[in-house]
Amino acid sequence: MLLNEFLTEYDDSLGSELNIDPLGLQVIWSAFGQQIFQNRISSISNDIRNYTLNLFNHWLIKNLIDDDSVALGNGLKKIYGGKNDLNFKHACLVYLENLYVYSVIAHQDIAGLESTGVLGISKARRRWYERSGNPRLSFSHNSEAQVLVRQTMLGVSGRYKTPLVEMGFFDRQYHYSLPTAAPLWKSAETLFKNVPTLSRLYHLLRLHLRELLASNSGEPKRDFSDIPTTLTLAVIEAFPSSAVVGTRTCDFWLSITELDQGAPGALYKVLSPANRGEGLSSSSAAAVFEKAVKQPLSLEAQGKLEHVRLLEPLLGELDLLFNLMLAEKSQSLKEVQRRWEALGRNAATLKSYADPIEENVAMSSVLSATGQSRLNRLLILARQGDAPAQICTLLNYHAQVMESRGQSPWLTLVNGAQLKLHVRPRAEPTLADRPLGCWVHQYYIPQFRHLLGGLQGVAA
Template identity: 30%
Template sequence: MTTHENPLNDIFSGYDDSIFSDGSIDPLGLRIIWTFIGNKIFKSKLNTISTNSYLFTINLFHHTVIQHCIAENPAAVAKIIGKDEYLNTSDLIEGLVIFLENLLIHVSVKYPGSHVVIPGTNKLNNLVNAGGKAEVTRMVKVSKNNVDGILVRQYLLGIHGRHKGPFTEMGILSTRGDALYANEQLWKDARQLFDLDKWKQLKLTLCELITKKILDAPKMVRGKICYPLDEVLTQQVTEAYAGILDATAYTSVTFKQFWLTRLGLREGISGLLYTEYCNALSDSPYDFDPEAILKAAYQSAGAALELKMIYEVEPLLTMFQKCTSRILGHKLPRLDEELSNFLDYWLDNNDVKPAAIKEILLTGNFDNNEARLRLEKLLTIYESCVEGDSRAGRFFKQLLQYHKKLMEDRGNMSWVTLGVDDSISIHRPLHLNESALEQLKGKAWVNEYYLPTINSLHKGLGL
């Protein structure tokens, strides 16, 4: 660390895949419960946003290039950090990674129909077609500020932003703001990983660009390193980047082995789930069934706690979500016989085992307090309504009261409200056809615990 660098730690926060308001997609707050359980298995290395194996590899490649340049040019780095936009090394690194992303987006616009879809390509294409008046169509900056990227909030929603959390959990990036590339052996391995024709040529090209244009002689505009597009996106850079817009650039066995190991899919419960996934894919390549895979893993793992949590908790979550969907799809402003019969049906026909859920809550492993409180509240509602008279009516009211309190705590509007005369007003209705209504009666689980992410990564890697 130089004398100019801000020594703050932990300023490089992990990406939160719940960045989008749960109030817009999750009326009962079930997401925090199932993601907590899923993260018990996958150690937060997977999420529902980072599902594209090409982008995993591109992000690793960009950081490999930057790590090499930073390590090879400490004196040049020391001259840049400590002022203006670059108070510490992480500011420079994150500015550089967005700089590279923006170059790649520009290249992607030049090669429509490429196999590898880069986030921001459509946005830039629209800006160019609108006349190219926006600054991002003409200038490229080394900056993580929202106004300087092609994407709105690119620092969070670009390639780097989408993968920040998983990369930190995998140990690729450090949580320390002043030492993001602390794992020296990993970066040595990563450099060898990209010692392939297309990647090697691009690595050499980008290293030369960063060293000459940004580290050795940066062009500063109002405290930011900034260049006209044509000064940095040369024909050489364009052609080198174009080489990795083809899916064949990602089929190396070394890529596959690297990601399987880093994602934790070779060992433990996550490895077991991956094995069951592969077995299921082998038996039925066109029938991806997360529930069957999870149940098969549960049976073969000798009821491992993490899988038992899913096996026992998911039926309760499924029941509540399907009953809520049915209420939101109701066409009358009251609880009528048809809706009552549906709720009674679910109270009679479910796989909920209160004793098993209570045991899980008492194991000491349900250590997310908010998830615990929500699960306890849902279980209390279920137990208080599963027997006795007027079950459907009581369940209906308690479910809506729970929803109202949850939305108030979030500062969001309720999707459905209960009037003083037990009338209901649905503010975000669901339009359900006969097929959808019938599916809501089925016991099929609604949460998939990151298995779709595994499915996507597996297919992208050509495993």
């Protein structure tokens, strides 16, 4: 089972987080990462093929909505309140995504076609074989039509919705005619008309959907075998791999996302092909940020990079201390302190990393209420006078984070001196594993590398 089908970015408006972040640090570090990338990159939206496929699908849907000659048949009129109905747009997106994934399976032996990274392909392949290579596509927003569970959230359109909203192509209700959207759609139209494979696919899909939407049945259905091979081949010719799609669309996406400018632009320069000889294409996030901050930058852009470089050493040390607390099923506070000091840390370590953060007033404006509250508590923790007090404060902080999720803490304090672990013990790191100030969070650098690999025509 692919976990990525179920993972999303942390949203502090939701009531809980996944039980993989015992200190609740993601809401802190991700905010500083997104201050740089402005939601263009995330753990679930970082593939240029899917980026382009989503925008292309929306461009096609927008044009169908704007074209008064494209009418809904009597069957669809009874289901949807018109072409601007949000559920109608969801039905279009699901149908187009399913057509793509089945086309990939149907033509999987064609040279240059990569199925890796195609969302929903595992579930689609099961349906493909269950139906002897002839699955049925339904034009519907209902779950029965969806290859992926909750496809409108976890499919291509769901995962790549936030980046396009942030850029201004549409709002969260998929309203395309926003005042600021016109020039963006004009640029997209220029791209799609000037790339021959995309232009050809647009015309074939438009004819196909026009005929489908005119159906007088309730929810139009099509067996895959009834869809012209010219169309399914055009689908994969337009979107064969991230490297091919990136080569065709690189200039467009850099212009629209501005990922080659400002703070992300400094990271872009460090990770560019010209620097691969320096080993930076695979180096740590810390090394990438260290080199990026030396680029000529505005004070604002440099500040965004510096915020991360101030923040992460503290988060990394807190993560280390908590992991040492998880090293045994039962251990005393003194034993945790011994482990902490054996790794070259002492009571002043956390404070030394917290002080520069407290002195940087601009950092307090980045976080949400949840993130700011947590960071404030961690800064207070760092000011505790000795290691046992810091350990107890971190334990209480962890318990409060878990309680806010409706979950049990991973460890508790017994008789005021003994830690009792309720999960599997963690391996104790060495000083070589975790030198002072070692980073544990990557601030979307791996995801940025993946996106840039596609943009630069490099196979994943």
